Amino acid sequence: MAKGQGKVASAKSGIVARLPRACQDEQAAVEFFESERWGVTGPCCPHCGDTNVYQMKDRKTGERNKRFLWRCKGCNKQFTVRVNSVYEDSPIPMRQWAYAFWAASASKKGISAKQIQRETGVTYKTAWRMFKQIRTLTTQSAVSICKPTWTNLPSDLIAEDRAPEECSSTDSSSSR
Numbered sequence: 057m058a059k060g061q062g063k064v065a066s067a068k069s070g071i072v073a074r075l076p077r078a079c080q081d082e083q084a085a086v087e088f089f090e091s092e093r094w095g096v097t098g099p100c101c102p103h104c105g106d107t108n109v110y111q112m113k114d115r116k117t118g119e120r121n122k123r124f125l126w127r128c129k130g131c132n133k134q135f136t137v138r139v140n141s142v143y144e145d146s147p148i149p150m151r152q153w154a155y156a157f158w159a160a161s162a163s164k165k166g167i168s169a170k171q172i173q174r175e176t177g178v179t180y181k182t183a184w185r186m187f188k189q190i191r192t193l194t195t196q197s198a199v200s201i202c203k204p205t206w207t208n209l210p211s212d213l214i215a216e217d218r219a220p221e222e223c224s225s226t227d228s229s230s231s232r
């Protein structure tokens with residue numbers, strides 16, 4: 057009797073099925089991206105590659121640190137799942153990224169920047185940037201010690217879309 061579940065296109069390896077949950081709260085989203093990134097290797101420090109890492113917890117509540125930080129025992133640096141990924145400099149909550157990926161995967165025609173804007177409430181400029189980054193992830197591999205697995209998404213999930221004029225001059229797409 058579950059309603060509304062039927063629309064998701066027969067999934068790319070179960071990722072799509074897990075995304076709706078990840079859209080619901082930030083911790084679920086972060087943990088989704090963590091498992092996508094580190095599910096095979098286990099958590100891994102993006103600074104030095106050490107796997108001797110642990111989640112930082114709030115001392116009072118015992119919950120995960122509000123920024124979902126990890127610490128590496130090898131180099132003693134902190135990191136999150138965003139470090140060394142296209143999300144690194146993004147202020148956008150991970151659950152909105154989760155939504156954008158879900159929409160990109162669930163729609164036969166792919167996703168457009170306009171759709172991201174409409175559904176998440178971000179500005180068109182932000183939506184456009186997310187759109188571009190999703191497309192980047194689906195077409196080339198991100199450089200990282202612990203490589204994210206989003207590169208497995210086929211590029212045809214992403215619809216064509218045009219950059220807003222106001223963005224074309226100001227948008228500094230990082231090509232590191």
Ligand SMILES: [Zn+2]
Nearest residue numbers: 101104128131
């Ligand atoms: Zn390290």
